[in-house]
Every structure is written in C-alpha cells, then in structure tokens.
Amino acid sequence: MTHSRWITMWALGLIFGATTTALGLMSPQYYVSRSEQARIKAICTVEHVHVLDAGEFFTTKRVTFRRTYGVTKETPPVFTGICRSIETDFQKRHGMVGPDLYFYPRKGDLIYVTITEPDGEITSMTPITPGLEHALRTAPQTIRYGMSRAFVRK
Numbered sequence: 008m009t010h011s012r013w014i015t016m017w018a019l020g021l022i023f024g025a026t027t028t029a030l031g032l033m034s035p036q037y038y039v040s041r042s043e044q045a046r047i048k049a050i051c052t053v054e055h056v057h058v059l060d061a062g063e064f065f066t067t068k069r070v071t072f073r074r075t076y077g078v079t080k081e082t083p084p085v086f087t088g089i090c091r092s093i094e095t096d097f098q099k100r101h102g103m104v105g106p107d108l109y110f111y112p113r114k115g116d117l118i119y120v121t122i123t124e125p126d127g128e129i130t131s132m133t134p135i136t137p138g139l140e141h142a143l144r145t146a147p148q149t150i151r152y153g154m155s156r157a158f159v160r161k
Contacts, residue, residue: 035154038108042130042152045121047086048078050135050143053116054085064098065091070112070129072120076140078147081125088122088129108155119143119157133157 051072060067071087090110093099110132112118119139121131133139133156142149142159151160 038130038154039152041123041128042121042157044123045130046079046124046127047082047088047120047122048147049074049082049086050076050078050117050119050140051086053112053114053118056112056114059089061095062098064101065107065109066094066098067091068112069126070110075117076144078119078143078150083125086122087126088120089127090129090132110155121152121157131155131157 049072051074053070054073055071057069057071058066059069068090069087070090071085074082074084074086090112091107092109092111108130110129112132117135119131119133119135120129122129131152138159139150139157149160150157152158
C-alpha cells in the first residue's frame with residue numbers, strides 16, 4: 008500500500024469513526040426533557056428484575072417497582088419499566104456509543120424513577136437521599152434532571 012493510500016484510508020477511518028460516534032449520542036437536553044416529560048415519577052422500591060433479552064451489545068430488562076410515593080398522579084401502586092444494561096464480557100468489550108442510557112437496578116433498591124409511560128422506557132433512576140425525598144414530597148418543582156439522574160435545584 009502506498010503512503011498516500013494509507014493516509015487516505017486513515018483519514019476516512021477517522022472521519023467515519025468520529026461521525027458515527029457523534030450521530031449516536033444525543034444532546035444532554037434530550038435526556039433531560041425525556042425525564043421531565045415522563046408520565047411516571049415515583050419514589051419506589053425495586054421488586055423484581057427480569058431479563059428479557061441478553062443481546063449482543065446490551066441486556067434488556069423489565070423492572071417491577073412498588074410505589075412508596077407517586078409524584079405523578081397516574082403512578083399505580085405497582086408498575087414496570089424497561090431498561091438496558093451492559094452485563095457480559097462481550098458487551099463490555101463491544102458496547103456501542105448510542106442514545107441508550109444504562110441502568111443497573113437491584114431488588115430492594117429504594118429509588119426515585121422516571122418512566123416515559125406505563126411499561127415504557129426508564130429515563131432516570133436515582134438512589135433516594137433524605138434531601139431528595141423531602142424535595143419530592145414537599146417541593147417537586149425543585150427537582151432537576153441530568154443524564155439518567157435527578158437532583159434538587161439549590
């Protein structure tokens with residue numbers, strides 16, 4: 008391979024790699040708005056985690072939650088949401104950058120969760136702290152979202 012051909016191939020690889028990575032990620036505001044617009048927002052306990060599919064690049068799970076306190080009125084006493092995680096060695100080595108957020112729920116976890124709709128996609132999952140719980144119960148308008156987490160605006 009000639010030197011100029013090698014440089015051309017290297018440049019194309021660099022451009023292609025940068026382009027596919029950039030196209031895979033969404034802006035932080037995308038993730039914030041999905042959590043803000045979620046129909047289910049609740050303080051809850053993880054009751055069950057069921058693996059739906061252990062795919063090549065990620066594992067898909069259905070998580071069952073028991074409501075402790077519903078921030079949104081339509082949050083039922085027991086509800087489910089779907090999430091993805093990276094579990095296997097192959098997934099860890101070959102995970103792809105993309106618009107998915109990864110969550111690792113465990114039975115018994117007390118969390119604040121937001122879900123797009125009943126049995127929809129989990130958009131944020133945050134461990135409960137005394138300050139977060141107090142804000143959710145008394146001043147939910149002070150809650151702000153980042154990529155996959157909620158926090159209290161100071």
